[in-house]
Amino acid sequence: MPADSPREVGERIATRRRARRLTQTQLAAQAHVSYATVRAVERGARCPSDDVLEALARALDVDATQLRSGYQGTERRVHAALPDLSAVIAGYEIPQGRPNRAPGELAAAVGTAVEWRLGAQYGRIAAAIPSVLADAIRYVHTAPAREHADAARLLASAARTADALAFKYGARDLSARLIDLMRWAADRSEDPLVEAVTAYVRTEIFFAARSHAVGLAALEQAVDAAPAPSSRLEAAARGALHMRAAVIAGRAEDATAADLHLDHARALAQQVGSEGTYLGTSFGPDSVRIHEVSVAVSLGPEHVDRALSVAEQWRPPDSLPAERRSGFYIELARAQDWAGLRSDAFESLKVARQTAPQHTREHPWAREVAAGLRRHYRADAESLTHFAEWIGAV
Known part of the structure; x- marks a missing residue:
């Protein structure tokens, strides 16, 4: 994927500006740059410096990587x-x-x-x-x-x-x-819901150490200690723990436990009703669907059809947080790569990058898939080489 051209950067800035219902003059004032600079950048006549890009990003309430992906x-x-x-x-x-x-x-x-x-x-x-x-x-x-x-x-x-x-x-x-x-x-x-959230986040330690069986045991203890799901917030907290437990059970190659936790998460998502952010964690029917893909990929290549089946019927809506949507496409790319659908895998990686550039760039699975595609997939080779260089897979 070649570096963003000035025209592409300018189009992104203009699109963000219009979405915020700002004129070029208003954007220039809020970013403390000249009107002429904004006009030239949006036309693609000028590539913004890092300082100008940062100023425009702050005024548009976005990270600069969402305006220039190679930043x-x-x-x-x-x-x-x-x-x-x-x-x-x-x-x-x-x-x-x-x-x-x-x-x-x-x-x-x-x-x-x-x-x-x-x-x-x-x-x-x-x-x-x-x-x-x-x-x-x-x-x-x-x-x-x-x-x-x-x-x-x-x-x-x-x-x-x-x-x-x-x-x-x-x-x-x-x-x-x-x-x-x-x-x-x-x-x-002294809030059991905060303790539940902490247990959810603590799972990162077990993922990093590849201590999946112990991590699963810790999450199951956290589920037992969590409040009964008598309210929407309590149901979301417990449901998030079950989602995480399903993924780490997949990494532990325990398909039975993974499916059981997914079933619990699905039922609690129905109880919550609508997708939302609860105690800083996204939870609801859409998040559970994303975790169905995560679980299938965690279980390994022999479960690839489960991941592809979800993606055939559903894609995450734009209303979901960018990090979660990006994660879906990264994991889908891994499943598509395993299935030999290398063109589709590259397209998924590009969507992940467009959705959350830095999350994609720092994700080890995105880097792994990009490296594999570069070795084995020759179509669109120049674009793929640029992508692999951007993500650090070369």
Whole structure:
């Protein structure tokens, strides 16, 4: 896939601008660049510099990688943020003064960061999350008794968002420490739903260590400890645990357990009714369908027909978070590659890239499929070579 042309970048910027109902003059004012620059960039007459691209992305409320897919600034920003995050959590159990943000302002900042996480906008998270996490830690230590549970919930959510950077960019030790911070905050929240979310996220440790059987046992304990699904929120929390348990059971090659957990997740999704984000996790009928593909791919090539069957009948709607939609197409590409449908696999990878560029670029399975396609699939070879170079598969 060749590098984005100035025309392609300009068209993306213009499309985002129109979707936000901004004129070129308004976009220029909000981005603090000249009208002439916006006009030239949208026409494709000028390729925006990194600084201009970042300014336009901020004004359009997107990550710069969604405007220029080869943009490298996000990676630099993330890697620069990781040491800061490590320093912030080094002594999280030690009081360090009052937060810089008021509680309402902190809650809004955490909520915005969660939206960025669901949209796979990692560059924006990296710019904000160290200071947000530091304030969340300070708030837990200084909150009055009546606010202590809310402060702990905010900290758990901020730590989860920070972990999205650490885990996806390969900082496994930092990820494990952030999950420990989540568990510390969950204990202080005295909220079983926060504990359920923490158990969901903690599964990353078992995936990374390939300790799938132990991870499955941990998730099943979390399901048993979760509140009965008497409300929509409780049903979503339990359903998310079952979805995750189904995938890790697949990795453990336990098809019976995987199908059982999928059945439970499907029933709870019906109880919840509509797809939504509950406690920072997407859950509902659409998420369960995506996990049907995940489970089939986790179980291995002999289950490829299950994944392809889902994709023949259904595709994720645009209303789902970008990271989840991108994950669907990455896993579908793996199934299509196994089935010898290499042209389809490449198309799925391209959709994943268009949906969430950085999520796709950091996903090991996307890199693995791209490398395999480059070795064995000769059609559209130049485009595939460019894609493989972009994703780091060469």
